[in-house]
Amino acid sequence: MPDIVVVGAGLAGLFASALAASRGASVTLVTLGRGGLSFSHGCIDAALAEPLRPPAGSPPHPAVTLAGRAALQGATDHLLGMLSHANLLYTGSLEASVETLTALGYRRTTQFAPESMVFPVGQPGRRVAIAGIQAFRDFVPALACRRLAAQGVEVAALEDLPWPGEPPRRDMYATDLARLLDDADIVADLCALWRPRLAGIDVLGLPAILGLAHHTKVLRQVETCLGLRVFEIPTLPPRVPGLRLEDALRRSALGAGVAVIEGARAIGRTEAQDGRPRASGIVAGTAGGPRFIPAGRTLLATGGILHGGLVAPQSGAVQESVFGIPVAGSAQRADWVGAELTGEHLYPQFGVRANDSMQPVDADGEVVASDLFVAGGLIVGPDRLRSRCRQGIDLATAFRAVEVMLA
Numbered sequence: 001m002p003d004i005v006v007v008g009a010g011l012a013g014l015f016a017s018a019l020a021a022s023r024g025a026s027v028t029l030v031t032l033g034r035g036g037l038s039f040s041h042g043c044i045d046a047a048l049a050e051p052l053r054p055p056a057g058s059p060p061h062p063a064v065t066l067a068g069r070a071a072l073q074g075a076t077d078h079l080l081g082m083l084s085h086a087n088l089l090y091t092g093s094l095e096a097s098v099e100t101l102t103a104l105g106y107r108r109t110t111q112f113a114p115e116s117m118v119f120p121v122g123q124p125g126r127r128v129a130i131a132g133i134q135a136f137r138d139f140v141p142a143l144a145c146r147r148l149a150a151q152g153v154e155v156a157a158l159e160d161l162p163w164p165g166e167p168p169r170r171d172m173y174a175t176d177l178a179r180l181l182d183d184a185d186i187v188a189d190l191c192a193l194w195r196p197r198l199a200g201i202d203v204l205g206l207p208a209i210l211g212l213a214h215h216t217k218v219l220r221q222v223e224t225c226l227g228l229r230v231f232e233i234p235t236l237p238p239r240v241p242g243l244r245l246e247d248a249l250r251r252s253a254l255g256a257g258v259a260v261i262e263g264a265r266a267i268g269r270t271e272a273q274d275g276r277p278r279a280s281g282i283v284a285g286t287a288g289g290p291r292f293i294p295a296g297r298t299l300l301a302t303g304g305i306l307h308g309g310l311v312a313p314q315s316g317a318v319q320e321s322v323f324g325i326p327v328a329g330s331a332q333r334a335d336w337v338g339a340e341l342t343g344e345h346l347y348p349q350f351g352v353r354a355n356d357s358m359q360p361v362d363a364d365g366e367v368v369a370s371d372l373f374v375a376g377g378l379i380v381g382p383d384r385l386r387s388r389c390r391q392g393i394d395l396a397t398a399f400r401a402v403e404v405m406l407a
Contacts, residue, residue: 002026002027002028002259002293002294002295002296003020003025003026003027003295003296003297003405003406004017004020004025004026004027004028004295004296004297004298004299004405005027005028005029005030005281005282005293005295005297005298005299006020006027006028006029006030006298006299006301007029007030007031007266007282007298007299007300007301007302007322008031008035008300008301008302008303008307008309008376009029009031009033009034009035009250009260009262010035010036010037010301010303010307010376010377010394011035011036011037011040011245011249011376011391011394011395012301012303012375012376012377012394012395012397012398013029013031013035013299013301013302013375013376013398014029014035014037014246014249014250014252014253015075015079015082015249015394015395015398015399016299016301016375016398016399016401016402017029017253017256017258018082018249018252018253018256018258019078019398019399019402020402020405020406021253021256021257021258022252022256023402023406024406025405025406026257027253027256027257027258027259028258028259028260028261028293028295029253029258029259029260029261030261030264030266030282030284030293031260031261031262031263031264032263032264032265032266032308033263033308034246035246035303035307036303036306036307037242037243037245037246037249038237038238038239038242038243038246039237039238039239039242040239040241040242040245040391041100041117041234041239041241041242042113042114042117042208042234042239042240042241042242042244042245043100043110043111043112043113043114043117043241043391044076044079044090044092044110044111044112044113044391044392044395045110045111045388045389045390045391045392046064046072046076046094046111046112046389046391046392046395046396047097047109047110047111047387047388047389047392061381061382061384061387061389061392061393062380062381063354063379063381063393063396063397064389064392064393064396066354066355066356066358066379066397066400067356067358067393067396067397067399067400068356068396068400071396071397071399071400071403072094072392072395072396072399073094074399075395075396075398075399076094076111076112076392076395078399079395080112082248082249082252083245083248085252086247086248086251086252087216087217088114088215088216088244088245088248089114089115089216090112090113090114090115091112091113091114091115091118092110092111092112092113093111093112094111097109097110097111098110098111098112098113098118099118099119099121100113100117100118100119100233100234101117101119101144101148101205101231101233102144102233102234103138103139103140103143103144103207103233103234103235103236104143104144104147105143105144105145105146105147105148106147107119107121107148107151107153110388111392114215114232114241114244116208116210116215116219116230116231116232117208117231117232117233117234117241118231119231120203120229120231121153123202123203126202126203127156127200127201127202127203128154128155128156128201128202128203128204128205129155129156129157129158129198129201129203129204129205130144130145130155130156130157130158130204130205130206130233131157131158131159131160131161131204131205131206132158132160132161132207133160133161133163133172133177133206133207133209134160134161134162134163134167135163135167135168135171135172136160136171136172136173136174136177136207136209137171138173138174138207138235138236139207139233139235141157141158141205142157144157144205144233145157155205156201158197158198158201159197161193161194161197162193162194163177163190164186164189164190164192164193165189173238174207174208174209174235174236174238174239174240175212175238175240175243177207177209178208178209178210178211178212178215178240178243179212179213181209181210181211181212181218182211182212182213182214182218184217184218184221187218187221187222187225188221188225190222191221191222191225191226192225194226195225195226195227198226198228201228202228202229203228203229203230203231204226204228204229204230204231205230205231205232205233206230206231206232206233207232207233207234207235208232208233208234208235208239208240208241209232209240210222210230210232212240212243212244212247213247215244261284261286261293263286263287264284264285264286264291265284265285266282266283266284266285266322267282267283267285267322268282268283268298268322268323268324268372269281269282269283269292270323270369273370276369276370277368277369277370278369278370278371278372279295279297279298279323279369279370279371279372280294280295280371281293281294281295281298282295282298282322295371296371297371297372297373297405298371298372298373299373299374299375299398299401299402299405300320300322300323300325300352300360300372300373300374300375300378301374301375301376301378301394301398302321302322302378303376303377303378304348304350304351304377304378305318305347305348305350306348307377308321309321309322309377309378310327310329310350310351310378312333317329318350320352320360320378323360323368323369323372325352325360325368325372325374326352326353326360326362326363326368327350327351327352327380328350328351328352328353328363328380329346329347329349329350329351329380330346330350344383344386345383348383348384348385348386349380349381349382349383350380351377351378351379351380351381352374352378352379352380353365353379353380354374354379354380354397355367356400357373357400357401357404358373358374358375358397358400358401358404359372359373359374359404360372360373360374373401373404373405374397374401375394375397375398375400375401376393376394376397376398377390377393377394379393379397381393
């Protein structure tokens with residue numbers, strides 16, 4: 001019988017699986033889809049985690065408070081170790097932020113970022129430029145440079161740099177270019193083509209395309225061949241930095257012995273134990289038919305309403321999708337969204353209540369089922385994205401849940 005069954009393959013699920021397996025647990029990861037990391041900028045936001053000072057009048061996110069500062073510190077330390085072992089290098093700390101740049105030229109702070117994405121500001125005497133790539137329409141350097149100029153930061157916008165070989169017959173995606181650049185010969189040809197066009201440039205900003213499976217090697221080769229510093233800017237989904245993070249975590253999980261079942265919808269199963277419900281595992285809807293996977297402990301890391309952890313049937317209120325755990329949220333559909341598309345909405349705040357052991361509880365604080373745990377975006381609280389603590393919540397709650405499950 002597996003020690004732990006994890007449902008969900010986003011940041012929380014992959015990290016919890018790899019962490020638990022590295023500590024000796026037998027882990028099965030069940031996932032219907034890929035999780036949300038392909039939409040991610042690849043950074044680790046933990047802005048409301050103590051002892052960081054939250055924005056005025058804004059308390060730490062309750063999920064971070066439940067998991068605790070030690071869990072967040074332990075989680076980020078372990079994550080950075082995983083990523084370093086996978087040769088994906090990050091920089092930053094919980095006490096100080098690093099700065100990255102968006103494709104529209106907004107300067108964005110985060111707690112941890114890939115080394116390749118750190119925006120090199122405050123370097124007098126060095127000429128910084130941003131360039132796009134021919135046949136890649138999802139990145140326009142002039143947009144970013146105009147925004148930076150309005151902030152008093154002078155960055156030159158270069159013409160799109162050519163791609164070696166025959167022109168592609170369709171527009172290229174960032175993932176296409178990144179996979180091609182995993183080939184060292186293509187990188188060498190590209191650098192030979194670009195070098196004459198970059199005379200006088202000290203720092204070059206590019207869309208985030210510098211390799212997928214061999215990113216660090218590609219980055220070092222490009223910087224050495226061109227003789228300048230390079231930084232990356234994430235573009236539209238699927239986002240290469242998020243995919244690199246997903247790949248590193250997946251390899252860490254598989255390397256630690258996690259068994260992965262993909263494409264299977266999970267339905268929770270409970271049994272009575274001493275007159276109270278206990279989570280006994282899940283039924284996975286595999287291609288070969290329903291398969292019961294027993295578990296000593298079950299962790300739900302299925303995300304919120306946008307990721308399938310919560311569902312909203314046409315005729316009823318919001319429901320948790322695997323075990324039917326009670327959900328804290330409005331049943332009045334008219335209240336779910338705000339008046340403006342980019343304004344505040346209520347639905348990201350829906351979620352499952354949890355105690356400080358990451359066990360789901362009902363409105364009275366009673367544990368819903370023993371041996372059942374939750375992590376990440378499934379937990380109720382303010383909008384994680386607007387709170388700038390999305391990844392911190394995923395990691396801290398997953399770390400705390402694993403601690404309790406293996407205690």
